[in-house]
Amino acid sequence: MKKILxxxxxxxxxxCHSCSLACARLVHKRISWDTAGIRIHSSGGLTTGFTANHxxxxxxxxxxxxxxxxxxxxxxxxxxxxxxxxxINCGDCVAACPVDAIFQDLSGEVFVCIHCGRCVEFCPHxxxxxxxxxxxxxxxxxx
Amino acid sequence: MIRDHFRVFVVNLSEGKGKVAKLDGRNSEVGGSGLAALLxxxxxxxxxxxxxxxxxxIFAVGPLTGYFPLMSKTVCSFKSPYHDQYTESHAGGRSxxxxxxxxxxxxxxxxxxxxxxxxxxxxxxxxxxxxxxxQGMDVLESGKLLRNMFKGSGHRSILRIGPAGENGAAMSCxxxxxxxxxxxxxxxxxxxxxxxxxxxxxxxxxFPEPEGKEYSKVFAExxxxxxxxxxxxxxxxxxxxxxxQALNEIKSLPWRNLQATSDSAISAINxxxxxxxxxxxxxxxSGCPVGCIHVGCVREQFMADHRYTFKQVAYDYxxxxxxGTMLGVIExxxxxxxxxxxxxxxxxxxxGGVALAWATEATEQGLISEKETGVSLSFGDAEAYQQATDxxxxxxxxxxxxxxxxxxxxxxxxxxxxxxxxxxxxxxxxATGEAFFVAQSLGFRHSHLDCGxxxxxxxxxxxxxxxxxxxxxxxxxxxxLMTSMVACLFARGIYKNDLLAECLQSVGYPELAxxxxxxxxHIQKLRWQTRIGTGFAPESVTIPKRFFKIKTWKGPIxxxxxxxxxxxxxxxxxxxxxxxx
Ligand code: SF4
Ligand code: SF4
Ligand code: SF4
Ligand code: SF4
Numbered sequence: 123m124k125k126i127l128x129x130x131x132x133x134x135x136x137x138c139h140s141c142s143l144a145c146a147r148l149v150h151k152r153i154s155w156d157t158a159g160i161r162i163h164s165s166g167g168l169t170t171g172f173t174a175n176h177x178x179x180x181x182x183x184x185x186x187x188x189x190x191x192x193x194x195x196x197x198x199x200x201x202x203x204x205x206x207x208x209x210i211n212c213g214d215c216v217a218a219c220p221v222d223a224i225f226q227d228l229s230g231e232v233f234v235c236i237h238c239g240r241c242v243e244f245c246p247h248x249x250x251x252x253x254x255x256x257x258x259x260x261x262x263x264x265x
Numbered sequence: 266m267i268r269d270h271f272r273v274f275v276v277n278l279s280e281g282k283g284k285v286a287k288l289d290g291r292n293s294e295v296g297g298s299g300l301a302a303l304l305x306x307x308x309x310x311x312x313x314x315x316x317x318x319x320x321x322x323i324f325a326v327g328p329l330t331g332y333f334p335l336m337s338k339t340v341c342s343f344k345s346p347y348h349d350q351y352t353e354s355h356a357g358g359r360s361x362x363x364x365x366x367x368x369x370x371x372x373x374x375x376x377x378x379x380x381x382x383x384x385x386x387x388x389x390x391x392x393x394x395x396x397x398x399x400q401g402m403d404v405l406e407s408g409k410l411l412r413n414m415f416k417g418s419g420h421r422s423i424l425r426i427g428p429a430g431e432n433g434a435a436m437s438c439x440x441x442x443x444x445x446x447x448x449x450x451x452x453x454x455x456x457x458x459x460x461x462x463x464x465x466x467x468x469x470x471x472f473p474e475p476e477g478k479e480y481s482k483v484f485a486e487x488x489x490x491x492x493x494x495x496x497x498x499x500x501x502x503x504x505x506x507x508x509x510q511a512l513n514e515i516k517s518l519p520w521r522n523l524q525a526t527s528d529s530a531i532s533a534i535n536x537x538x539x540x541x542x543x544x545x546x547x548x549x550x551s552g553c554p555v556g557c558i559h560v561g562c563v564r565e566q567f568m569a570d571h572r573y574t575f576k577q578v579a580y581d582y583x584x585x586x587x588x589g590t591m592l593g594v595i596e597x598x599x600x601x602x603x604x605x606x607x608x609x610x611x612x613x614x615x616x617g618g619v620a621l622a623w624a625t626e627a628t629e630q631g632l633i634s635e636k637e638t639g640v641s642l643s644f645g646d647a648e649a650y651q652q653a654t655d656x657x658x659x660x661x662x663x664x665x666x667x668x669x670x671x672x673x674x675x676x677x678x679x680x681x682x683x684x685x686x687x688x689x690x691x692x693x694x695x696a697t698g699e700a701f702f703v704a705q706s707l708g709f710r711h712s713h714l715d716c717g718x719x720x721x722x723x724x725x726x727x728x729x730x731x732x733x734x735x736x737x738x739x740x741x742x743x744x745x746l747m748t749s750m751v752a753c754l755f756a757r758g759i760y761k762n763d764l765l766a767e768c769l770q771s772v773g774y775p776e777l778a779x780x781x782x783x784x785x786x787h788i789q790k791l792r793w794q795t796r797i798g799t800g801f802a803p804e805s806v807t808i809p810k811r812f813f814k815i816k817t818w819k820g821p822i823x824x825x826x827x828x829x830x831x832x833x834x835x836x837x838x839x840x841x842x843x844x845x846x
Contacts, residue, residue: 136556138549139362140334148481153267153331153472155362155420155551163420171546227471246492246554247547 124199125252126179134247135172141241159235177223177235188218199255266773271370279376292776296327297751299788301342311799315344316458318377325371327750335756337550341447343455347435350799352450357550358442363422366468378460387467403609424464427611429658430457434669436616444579448613479771500557505582506536515818517697521593522622533595586694587618599647610658619691620672627681637664683810697722699827716740746785793842803835
């Protein structure tokens with residue numbers, strides 16, 4: 123069963139950036155808190171806690187629909203499959219994503235969550251989880 | 266490695282220009298404390314006073330910042346308004362990662378702006394903005410405004426000062442991202458004298474991962490150490506306030522201006538009480554999974570009909586000592602309310618609390634009265650202390666203006682120096698004995714974090730002058746290495762020399778890794794030489810009588826031992842500073 127990254131307990135987040143630093147390091151081979159599938163921001167000043175920008179695993183995915191080269195294509199279970207070699211750095215996906223989940227660096231390269239789950243174990247407050255896709259859809263339907 | 270040299274941005278506020286400087290010294294001065302001293306020697310003016318516009322205000326990070334967890338601190342160095350000598354102050358928040366990701370090893374600010382301004386830098390921009398309308402604005406309000414005034418990803422640090430820094434108080438701090446502080450020895454005034462209200466550092470650079478497999482291996486090892494063992498439990502759980510109960514039990518917790526070293530009232534104000542009654546949530550410095558920051562909440566009814574507001578105040582052991590036990594305030598709410606005003610005015614909460622404790626005893630003894638203090642001070646009266654804090658932070662009259670320069674300065678005019686709890690600067694919360702009193706009095710930063718003297722006192726009842734001095738030097742050298750990386754000192758149990766060497770090796774600093782032993786001592790020496798060059802003279806530091814009169818778990822302080830230790834440690838420091846490099 124396909125899994126996706128969810129952040130059900132992000133209200134517990136302490137803003138340590140361990141997750142985004144891990145994603146940048148392990149998935150994207152960078153030292154950065156930007157080039158990551160999950161990025162942490164204070165939700166309007168530190169006294170208001172934190173929010174996470176990350177891919178919500180759309181299906182259909184507007185970013186993939188917008189991509190003119192198939193560098194982003196629909197992933198089963200939501201989100202996208204990324205083929206970097208096809209990417210022309212146009213940034214159309216960035217504009218299409220409704221939740222600002224895709225980061226584009228100065229050279230135009232784009233970074234997005236591929237739902238691999240590697241960041242999860244780095245969160246000290248268990249804010250992050252990998253969920254099997256069907257459960258997610260049901261939960262969202264009720265809430 | 267990000268680079269084999271130092272990349273430093275030097276901003277001249279008089280000219281409104283910035284310049285990138287490339288400096289050598291990575292393999293000797295490392296970063297952090299070492300780099301800051303190197304930069305003061307290059308840009309500083311030992312013979313000129315602290316408030317000369319040309320004096321630099323320096324922020325430096327280290328070779329492991331951005332690479333490893335708990336490498337989360339920034340070293341700030343400057344000529345201190347407190348004693349007009351070179352000093353350092355450290356803070357975390359988002360400052361370290363932001364500075365690293367702004368593609369710098371250090372930021373140096375020189376000159377003075379003609380009007381109140383703030384500085385906004387990123388890896389590819391710099392802007393100085395005049396912000397006269399923020400004159401006198403409190404720290405929290407300033408933070409909110411600066412956040413909205415400048416666009417940014419949120420991956421940035423906002424350093425700012427309050428009224429205390431603007432009016433030159435030697436106990437003013439620089440607030441880093443609301444919950445952390447470059448607290449002691451007047452960094453706020455060093456910034457304020459430049460007409461610099463805020464510094465926004467945007468961390469928008471991206472670096473490649475170090476080559477080879479070594480880095481991820483070492484990273485995993487470090488991360489497991491931190492999270493899988495209970496090494497950090499203390500900081501994770503109740504946090505540093507857990508020390509309150511422990512120090513009270515061994516008669517080492519200062520109460521009511523150090524008139525006592527333990528009190529049964531501790532159960533009302535210990536770490537558990539704070540956690541139970543006020544703890545709202547935790548927070549972390551960027552790059553630190555421990556999250557030692559404990560944010561407390563105070564609810565306040567400000568109108569009838571259940572109209573409430575609330576404040577969030579981050580607490581630690583130190584402010585609970587300085588604003589709690591030291592002021593006889595034994596209610597968590599009261600402590601957080603006073604701390605909230607300290608935060609807003611931009612005062613260092615430790616120094617401010619100890620100063621008010623002296624003012625209270627001076628009032629009791631009739632040396633000063635409400636004419637000076639504006640409000641009637643008595644131990645335990647939290648509301649009066651809230652008001653007094655505001656009066657102190659805003660330098661509301663001559664008395665408070667002088668007190669803000671240091672308790673001993675006020676005592677010199679009004680009397681009461683014998684009970685001023687000052688050890689080089691206002692004391693930290695450890696009445697543990699002779700080693701600590703001497704270590705803080707003569708320590709490089711006059712900080713309880715210069716070396717573990719408070720821990721030494723707790724383990725050694727015997728008198729041993731040479732043993733203490735030997736310990737102080739060795740421990741300080743180890744900490745110099747940590748503060749050059751720049752690691753959080755809470756992680757000193759994890760980052761032992763071997764592991765540090767592995768870390769340095771894995772990110773491409775083989776020369777640093779191979780020479781780790783002598784580095785700490787080299788930086789220790791460089792710092793002391795820099796300090797001595799700005800006028801450090803151990804004989805001019807006195808230990809007030811109060812410290813000779815207390816009792817710890819070891820029994821009464823031995824005046825002769827304390828004096829001998831102080832003289833010998835002072836001589837040892839001067840000798841160390843004069844030795845060949
Ligand atoms: S990147 Fe954005 S648009 Fe694309 S699937 Fe994720 S959330 Fe949806
Ligand atoms: S930037 Fe790349 S992935 Fe994004 S839409 Fe353009 S080609 Fe597709
Ligand atoms: S699930 Fe994988 S790609 Fe997504 S944020 Fe976590 S580490 Fe990055
Ligand atoms: S690792 Fe967890 S606590 Fe830390 S920033 Fe990410 S979500 Fe927040």
